[in-house]
Amino acid sequence: MNQLLEFIKDNIQITYILILSIFVGVEVIKSIPAVLHTPLMSGANALSGVVIVGAILVMLHSDPNDFIALTLGFLAVVLGILNVVGGFAVTHRMLQMFKKKK
Amino acid sequence: MSVLLSVIYLIATVTFVLGLNKLGHPETAKKGNLIAAFGMGLAIIGTVFIHDLEVPTIIYVLIGAAIAIGSIIGWLIAVKVEMTKMPELVSLFNGFGGASATLIGLVEFSKNVDNTMQATTIVSGIIIGGITFSGSLIAWGKLNGSLKSVIKLPQHNVINNLFFIAVIALAIFMISTGVYNPILLYGLLIGGLVYGILFVLPIGGADMPVVISLLNSLTGIAAAITGILYNNMVMLVGGILVGSAGIILTIAMCKAMNRTLTSVIFGSFTASKDISGTNKTLGSIKNATASDTAIMMNYASNVVIVPGYGLAVAQAQHVIHELEEILTGKGVNVKYAIHPVAGRMPGHMNVLLAESNVDYSILVEMEDINPHFNNTDVVLVVGANDVVNPAAHNDASSPIYGMPILDVENAKHIVVNKRSMNAGYAGIENELFYNSKTSMLFGDAKAALTELVGELKNM
Numbered sequence: 001m002n003q004l005l006e007f008i009k010d011n012i013q014i015t016y017i018l019i020l021s022i023f024v025g026v027e028v029i030k031s032i033p034a035v036l037h038t039p040l041m042s043g044a045n046a047l048s049g050v051v052i053v054g055a056i057l058v059m060l061h062s063d064p065n066d067f068i069a070l071t072l073g074f075l076a077v078v079l080g081i082l083n084v085v086g087g088f089a090v091t092h093r094m095l096q097m098f099k100k101k102k
Numbered sequence: 103m104s105v106l107l108s109v110i111y112l113i114a115t116v117t118f119v120l121g122l123n124k125l126g127h128p129e130t131a132k133k134g135n136l137i138a139a140f141g142m143g144l145a146i147i148g149t150v151f152i153h154d155l156e157v158p159t160i161i162y163v164l165i166g167a168a169i170a171i172g173s174i175i176g177w178l179i180a181v182k183v184e185m186t187k188m189p190e191l192v193s194l195f196n197g198f199g200g201a202s203a204t205l206i207g208l209v210e211f212s213k214n215v216d217n218t219m220q221a222t223t224i225v226s227g228i229i230i231g232g233i234t235f236s237g238s239l240i241a242w243g244k245l246n247g248s249l250k251s252v253i254k255l256p257q258h259n260v261i262n263n264l265f266f267i268a269v270i271a272l273a274i275f276m277i278s279t280g281v282y283n284p285i286l287l288y289g290l291l292i293g294g295l296v297y298g299i300l301f302v303l304p305i306g307g308a309d310m311p312v313v314i315s316l317l318n319s320l321t322g323i324a325a326a327i328t329g330i331l332y333n334n335m336v337m338l339v340g341g342i343l344v345g346s347a348g349i350i351l352t353i354a355m356c357k358a359m360n361r362t363l364t365s366v367i368f369g370s371f372t373a374s375k376d377i378s379g380t381n382k383t384l385g386s387i388k389n390a391t392a393s394d395t396a397i398m399m400n401y402a403s404n405v406v407i408v409p410g411y412g413l414a415v416a417q418a419q420h421v422i423h424e425l426e427e428i429l430t431g432k433g434v435n436v437k438y439a440i441h442p443v444a445g446r447m448p449g450h451m452n453v454l455l456a457e458s459n460v461d462y463s464i465l466v467e468m469e470d471i472n473p474h475f476n477n478t479d480v481v482l483v484v485g486a487n488d489v490v491n492p493a494a495h496n497d498a499s500s501p502i503y504g505m506p507i508l509d510v511e512n513a514k515h516i517v518v519n520k521r522s523m524n525a526g527y528a529g530i531e532n533e534l535f536y537n538s539k540t541s542m543l544f545g546d547a548k549a550a551l552t553e554l555v556g557e558l559k560n561m
Contacts, residue, residue, distance in 0.1 A: 007219045014330060014338065021326075021339045024119060025346025032126040033467075037351060037442075037449035042192050043125045043135050044347045045318050047118055048199045050142065050340035051325040054206045056149045057332055059165050062209075064158050069209045076205035077168035078175075083199035084146075086176030088139040090191060091125075093180065095132040097456040 039094045046087025052080030110148035111336040117141025118340050122347060128462070145336050185457050186414040189450060190245035193238045193314045196321050200234030203227050203324035204291065210331065212282045221280070223331045225273045225290065230324040232294025233301065234317050240302040241314050258304045259368050265300060269293040301367075309366045311443060312355050316363075319348020355443065361505070387523070390541035392550065395482075395517050396557035402479035405429055406471065408439045408508055409451045412485015412520065416547035422484060423458040425551055428558050437464050439471040439481075439508050441489035468508055475512040483510060483518040485547050491532045501530060516540040519550050 008015050032040055055076035062069045117137045124134025150165060176195070183191050207228035214220035243249035272293060276286050305313055322344025329337030356363050399405055407426065413419060426436045438460065444451045452465060466474075475481065483490055493500035494507045510516055516539055523535070534540055543550055 003218050011330075011333075014333065017335065017338060018326070018330075018342060021342035022346050024339075025122075025343040026350055028119060028123045028343070029126065029347040029350045033128070036126060036128060036131060036452075037354070038188065038192075038453050039131060039135075039449070040122075040125050040347070041315060041318060041351055042188070043138065044122065044322070044344045044351075045192050045196050045199070046135075047122070047138060047142070047340050048196065048318065048321040048325050048344040049202075050118075050145065050337050051199055051203045051206070051321075051328055053145055053149045053334060053337050054325075054328040054332055055202050056146065056165060057334075058206050058209050059161055059168075060150075060153060060155055060157055062161065064160050070161075070164065072205045072209045074164055074168045076202045076209075077165060078172040079198040079205070080202035081146075081169050081172030082176040082179075083195050083202065084142055084176070085173045086180045086191075086195045086198075088135060088142070089177055089180035090183075090188065090195070091135045092132070092139075094185075094188065094453050095135060097185075097453065 039091055042087060042091040042094060046084055046091055049080055049083035049087055052077060052084055055080045104152055104154070107148050107152040108335075110144055110152070111334070114141035114145035114148075114336045115339045117144075118336075118343055122343060184417070185419075185454060186417060187246065188453060189311070189314065189445070190242045193242040193245060193317070196314070196318050197235045197238030197242065199321040200231045200238060200317075200324055202231070203321070203328055204231030204235060204294070206328055207231065208287065208291065211287055212284075214331075215276075215282045216280050218277060218280070220331060221277045223327050225277060227324050227327040227331070228287075228290055229269060229273060229294040229297075230320055230327065232291055233298035234320045234324060236295040236298030237302040237313070237317050237320075238298075240299055241310060241317065244302075244310060258300070262297070262300045262304075265293075266297055269297055305366065309361075312352055312361075312363070312366050315348055315352040315355055319345050319352060322346075322348055385536045387535050388538075388541045390517055390543045392543065392553040393557045394541065395480075395543055396554055396561065398480050398515055398517070399429060399434065399482070399554075400432060400558060400561050402434055404435045404437075404474075404478045405480045405482065406437050406439050406475065406478045406510075406513065408441070408481060408483040408486050408490060408510060409444060409455065410441075410484060410486020410489060411445050411450075412487075412547050414445055414450065414454055414485070416485065416549075418484065418547040418551050419454045419458040419460075421548055421551045421555060423455070423460050425555050425558070426460065426464075428555060432558075432561075437466050437471065437474075439468065439510075440465050441468050441486070441508050444486055444489050468506060472509050475509050478513040479515060481510045481513040481516045483516065484551070485519065485521075487520070487532055488530070490534055491530070492534055493530065493532070510534065511537055511539070514539065517543050519543045519545065519547055521546055 055073060058076060059073040062073055118141055121134040121138025124130040207224045211224050214224060272290055276290065302313055322341045326338050326341025326345060329341055356366060407422065413422060429436045438455060440451050455465060488502055490508050490510045491502060492511050494502045494505040497503060511534055518535055518540060535542060
């Protein structure tokens with residue numbers, strides 16, 4: 001418990017950002033027509049690929065002789081970018097179909 | 103961190119919020135997706151090149167290769183896959199994101215094991231990432247049909263919970279000892295993966311969309327946790343946005359099915375898989391031919407089409423649009439009734455029908471169309487089952503009791519196109535098929551509708 005309080009004290013900005021982001025997420029998503037649920041889910045899924053930034057950081061910090069760290073980092077980058085590129089491309093393809101005929 | 107990189111991350115974060123917001127409106131959705139993608143690209147490029155580390159060239163080469171390989175594979179899958187396979191694809195990509203978070207944790211744990219707070223974030227990242235990875239793969243397998251049955255251990259809730267507690271206990275032990283032990287670390291990884299499997303395997307029926315949405319949200323949380331570890335704002339905010347978006351979507355879906363999240367996870371829905379013996383008092387069914395149906399529709403003034411997963415499976419979205427155009431040409435007022443969870447994902451039907459250029463304005467949502475079934479002459483149900491099952495209204499013992507449905511039984515005639523009398527995804531009998539107003543048009547949706555279109559053209 002003390003350590004948690006200590007962490008919050010040391011990272012007060014992060015804590016604020018964390019909590020405010022939750023509200024932003026809820027507000028931004030709220031009241032979305034059911035039509036867009038699937039593309040939205042797909043787009044949000046692409047965004048969760050932001051974890052790739054961490055994967056790149058792992059590789060940048062790796063010792064070139066640390067084979068295990070490099071392999072895991074390499075895999076993490078591949079999987080992360082798959083999530084990003086695949087996610088955005090699929091969302092784009094879905095939305096491409098929403099043409100309004102008038 | 104350099105000022106430039108901080109600014110880039112800030113811009114990326116803003117594009118994420120703007121992008122998600124624009125994704126929520128039909129007119130701006132495409133732009134929103136592109137904006138967010140642009141921000142993501144910026145964040146990735148900035149991360150690779152802007153830092154003050156001494157990085158050997160080989161590392162850059164490896165990063166470049168990894169990005170190239172992943173991008174090409176991701177792009178190819180995204181472009182090649184059929185529109186009907188969208189839900190499982192989202193699940194698959196989601197699993198990859200979770201796996202990425204787990205791998206990061208595996209590398210970082212040995213470096214940060216002595217710092218309790220850091221170790222806690224890393225361990226949570228490994229567990230959550232592992233659960234999303236294996237869980238998403240199971241969901242993917244279930245949706246594409248390679249994992250058909252609902253596999254359930256006896257007392258699965260108790261087993262799952264005990265297992266989860268064991269995983270958490272192991273995590274706490276690892277953090278409190280503050281010693282790096284690779285065996286425990288990989289044990290934890292396996293624990294997370296196994297829990298993901300145990301978590302999704304028993305969930306079946308119509309609940310799969312909810313699970314995908316929940317797992318999607320978990321991946322966001324895993325990304326955010328990794329962001330805390332690196333003190334990286336773009337990961338933190340991006341991850342949290344996805345986390346809360348996923349939760350809101352999950353709740354919206356649960357509401358549409360009149361279920362609570364706990365009942366989805368702990369499964370009262372799928373508990374009654376037993377359908378034998380329930381169909382004895384239902385009476386007989388009436389068969390219809392394509393020409394019967396064509397005549398009925400030709401002389402109708404209001405027709406409502408109820409699309410379901412069968413439409414997607416048969417790839418019949420184009421032929422149904424053709425049917426709709428012919429009927430409209432004959433002066434029939436045609437609408438589509440879209441149940442919020444028709445198909446395998448909310449909005450699945452909309453995406454599919456949009457693919458075949460169906461006008462957005464004649465897709466009517468459940469609450470808006472239900473009062474109009476009284477004035478509807480013919481309802482054509484194509485490959486939908488549970489979402490039109492009156493048991494949701496009048497059979498308190500039914501597992502879907504209380505779920506809002508499309509009240510098609512109020513229409514004058516109902517034509518149901520199905521491949522066979524097999525039960526729907528929830529695995530229960532549908533008395534609508536035995537209604538005296540209902541006729542059954544058996545066959546693959548595409549074949550049956552093509553025949554129907556042919557008949558209508560000759561009239």
